[in-house]
Amino acid sequence: MSGNTTFTMIKPDAFADGNSGAIIKIIEERGFRIKALKLTRLSQRKAGQFYAVHKERPFYKDLCDYMSSGPIIAIILEKENAIDDFRKLIGATDPKQAEEGTIRNMFATSIEANAIHGSDSDENAQIEGDFFFSELEKFYLD
């Protein structure tokens, strides 16, 4: 069982398509509580830092171009077993593989423009939340 915090981003494709509200509604209906939320935009450099773990992958440059192409919404979420439950809710990375009812099945257009991010571990949820939110912005999380 994972911890009670995860981090998500509504990605540029989903934001541009006007799907942010629908996605947040589903997230809340599934029992996740919003602890911090921010509309922002990644620079190419910041996107490169966020996805540094994928630096050697062939899709890295395109991924950074895409993730800096428009606004995103960064959110810290709380729920029991947050990491596992959220990854089930968003579905597989490739929307063609994402099960019916998952957010990527409903809103993603390609493996790259896949609508939403979800942290893959408690440790990464902490790192990714810290990437977007200052201590002041997270002061009420504890």
Ligand code: CMP
């Ligand atoms: P996410 O899992 O949120 O974080 C890594 C991102 O890299 C992933 O979503 C996709 O947006 C992108 N990605 C992963 N695999 C591929 C791939 N094979 N081709 C293009 N983009 C990918």
